Amino acid sequence: MENVELLLHGFEIALSLNHLWLMLVGVMLGILVGVLPGLGAPNGVSLLLPLTFAMQPVSAIILLSSMYWGALFGGSVTSILFNIPGEPSSVATTFDGYPMARDGRPTTALVTAFSSAAFGALVGVVLITLLASWIAKLALDFGPAEYFAVYFLAFASFIGVGGARPAKTLVSLCIGFAIAAMGMDTISGNVRLTLGVDEFVRGISFVVAVMGLFGIGELLVAAEEDLHAKSLSSRIEWGEAWRTLVRMPRHAVALVRSAAIGCWMGITPGGPTAASFMSYGVAMRVSPNRANFGKGEAEGVVAPEAADHAAGTSALLPMLALGIPGSATAAVMMGGLMIWGLNPGPMLFIEQKDFVWGLIASMYLGNIVAVALVLVTVPLFAALMRVPFFIISPLIIVVCAVGAYTVSNSYFDVVLMMGFGVLGYLFKKLDYPISPLVLAIVIGDRAEDAFRQSMLLSKGSVAIFFSTPLVCTITGLAIALLALPLAGALRRRLSPAPRAVA
Amino acid sequence: MITRRALEILAAALTGAFGAAILVSSIGIGVVWTTRGVGSGAFPAIAGALIVAGSLYNLARAFAVAGPVLLDAPRLRKIGALFLPAAAFVAAIPLAGLHVASGVYLFAVVAAHRRMAWWRAAAIGIATAIALYLIFDWGFQVALPRGWLGAALGL
Numbered sequence: 001m002e003n004v005e006l007l008l009h010g011f012e013i014a015l016s017l018n019h020l021w022l023m024l025v026g027v028m029l030g031i032l033v034g035v036l037p038g039l040g041a042p043n044g045v046s047l048l049l050p051l052t053f054a055m056q057p058v059s060a061i062i063l064l065s066s067m068y069w070g071a072l073f074g075g076s077v078t079s080i081l082f083n084i085p086g087e088p089s090s091v092a093t094t095f096d097g098y099p100m101a102r103d104g105r106p107t108t109a110l111v112t113a114f115s116s117a118a119f120g121a122l123v124g125v126v127l128i129t130l131l132a133s134w135i136a137k138l139a140l141d142f143g144p145a146e147y148f149a150v151y152f153l154a155f156a157s158f159i160g161v162g163g164a165r166p167a168k169t170l171v172s173l174c175i176g177f178a179i180a181a182m183g184m185d186t187i188s189g190n191v192r193l194t195l196g197v198d199e200f201v202r203g204i205s206f207v208v209a210v211m212g213l214f215g216i217g218e219l220l221v222a223a224e225e226d227l228h229a230k231s232l233s234s235r236i237e238w239g240e241a242w243r244t245l246v247r248m249p250r251h252a253v254a255l256v257r258s259a260a261i262g263c264w265m266g267i268t269p270g271g272p273t274a275a276s277f278m279s280y281g282v283a284m285r286v287s288p289n290r291a292n293f294g295k296g297e298a299e300g301v302v303a304p305e306a307a308d309h310a311a312g313t314s315a316l317l318p319m320l321a322l323g324i325p326g327s328a329t330a331a332v333m334m335g336g337l338m339i340w341g342l343n344p345g346p347m348l349f350i351e352q353k354d355f356v357w358g359l360i361a362s363m364y365l366g367n368i369v370a371v372a373l374v375l376v377t378v379p380l381f382a383a384l385m386r387v388p389f390f391i392i393s394p395l396i397i398v399v400c401a402v403g404a405y406t407v408s409n410s411y412f413d414v415v416l417m418m419g420f421g422v423l424g425y426l427f428k429k430l431d432y433p434i435s436p437l438v439l440a441i442v443i444g445d446r447a448e449d450a451f452r453q454s455m456l457l458s459k460g461s462v463a464i465f466f467s468t469p470l471v472c473t474i475t476g477l478a479i480a481l482l483a484l485p486l487a488g489a490l491r492r493r494l495s496p497a498p499r500a501v502a
Numbered sequence: 503m504i505t506r507r508a509l510e511i512l513a514a515a516l517t518g519a520f521g522a523a524i525l526v527s528s529i530g531i532g533v534v535w536t537t538r539g540v541g542s543g544a545f546p547a548i549a550g551a552l553i554v555a556g557s558l559y560n561l562a563r564a565f566a567v568a569g570p571v572l573l574d575a576p577r578l579r580k581i582g583a584l585f586l587p588a589a590a591f592v593a594a595i596p597l598a599g600l601h602v603a604s605g606v607y608l609f610a611v612v613a614a615h616r617r618m619a620w621w622r623a624a625a626i627g628i629a630t631a632i633a634l635y636l637i638f639d640w641g642f643q644v645a646l647p648r649g650w651l652g653a654a655l656g657l
Binding site for chain 1: 506509510512513516517520521523524527528531535538539540542543544545546549550552553555556557559560563572573577580581583584585587588589591592595596600604607608611612615617626630634638642644645646647
């Protein structure tokens with residue numbers, strides 16, 4: 001029960017007035033970016049990043065992670081009240097949340113969503129509490145080959161089970177790697193791949209890419225869709241809220257199943273968006289009320305919300321223990337960790353105990369703060385949605401421009417961000433996934449280092465990735481995941497003639 | 503009128519060109535085994551090659567699938583109405599500085615919609631510029647660019 005002791009110590013750190021205040025600020029800002037179209041958790045966290053450089057790392061991560069929780073909740077508010085998902089991961093919540101609210105039950109829909117979300121997040125945090133230090137201990141014995149195999153597994157799971165077309169995921173992922181490689185080569189110290197542009201000597205920051213791809217790209221999609229925010233009543237009826245809460249245990253099976261799907265998708269970097277869709281799909285398939293899905297079925301809200309938050313929370317587990325972020329936002333936070341001078345991965349659990357356990361404890365508290373705040377502030381943020389889009393959209397562009405500029409005080413980055421915006425729009429229109437690109441920018445250098453160190457150890461033989469049972473299993477699993485889409489395509493091709501098999 | 507096929511081809515061409523550029527310059531740095539291990543171009547060369555391969559596959563698929571219209575004239579107009587002023591705003595930053603450019607940009611976009619009195623649009627623009635100054639320059643001590651105008655005024 002060493003973990004419980006460490007967790008209690010973490011609470012001592014997280015429960016200071018200063019940190020509670022940061023949680024409050026973080027959650028409020030998070031709900032704000034979650035509610036606004038175009039701004040999401042990855043942007044919000046990137047925007048705050050330059051402002052945290054002067055803070056203690058533990059305070060900084062509490063601020064950023066609280067913002068993440070707030071954004072996850074904020075995205076659900078707009079999905080339910082306006083049928084506009086504030087975050088890609090809350091798209092599935094619109095399917096049943098909005099019909100429920102439209103048919104006169106906005107409080108029921110909101111409270112169902114928030115309590116499922118809180119349950120999902122709780123399962124995610126408990127999982128982190130129990131497993132993180134154990135995985136980190138395991139990973140202490142990892143050499144470069146094991147690390148590269150784990151990175152490879154993460155990328156393979158994007159391609160194999162990410163949901164988008166494998167070729168598109170591959171292109172997105174490798175563009176991220178190429179961008180990460182631009183600028184200084186961390187091993188030889190030489191400048192490489194500047195493509196003739198002087199500014200690329202210092203490389204391309206992931207913050208600039210996030211601002212453009214997620215911010216400007218999403219805004220362009222929103223402008224095209226012509227969002228009309230017609231709000232339903234946003235008043236919370238507390239009696240109904242309480243009754244909804246009491247009814248929640250009825251959905252116990254759905255809650256547990258959705259949280260499990262979420263945790264799985266969060267740890268293997270499938271991300272919250274894929275998790276919420278998958279969970280919704282599974283809930284619909286197994287529910288006796290299948291016909292009622294899409295018309296305001298409670299489990300149609302429970303399933304995506306619990307999975308979304310479970311995935312969002314557990315995405316921090318591989319980030320902390322292995323240095324592999326499980327979602328785009330976790331990738332941005334990990335970029336922050338590296339800027340603050342911390343080394344994400346197993347050593348964190350030995351060298352930075354206060355940081356790790358302060359963060360884990362703050363995840364419990366932050367989610368409680370988020371549920372309470374989001375319930376109270378629903379009317380406030382609903383009012384914000386009535387501000388016309390032609391005022392919100394230029395404001396968001398200004399915010400993204402400032403965010404891109406402040407990373408390294410460079411005007412070139414602002415121009416580059418606009419370029420990423422066009423790319424992000426194109427990718428969104430054509431269903432290229434964006435998260436793999438951001439992830440690859442953040443961990444590209446580490447993956448490359450692991451690869452080159454392994455090659456040095458083995459004198460250039462790839463056999464090193466199959467040399468021990470552990471590394472062989474991980475590599476094998478990754479290859480199996482890569483083969484999954486191929487197997488699927490093969491099965492589709494064979495299925496028109498099933499009789500021949502029988 | 504832009505069809506899905508046209509857009510897919512454009513995307514595949516863009517990613518493919520980037521991949522090819524990375525591949526060519528990686529090979530230039532050296533991908534072969536040296537005394538210090540794998541050449542510094544090897545890893546990006548693999549990434550570049552995979553981008554090219556994936557883009558070629560996506561290109562081939564773009565020709566194979568039917569192409570419904572993805573962007574018609576009204577949609578293009580809406581995107582243009584958002585993107586062109588935004589691009590003008592970014593272009594104006596080196597001249598007018600971030601504060602002034604933001605203020606003018608907000609004012610111009612809001613006023614152009616004609617759904618708000620001009621003085622309210624102006625108030626929104628001025629408030630934006632002041633808020634930027636208060637939050638970043640004053641609050642977080644991050645100096646936003648003043649541009650050519652700022653230099654001329656000696657700020």
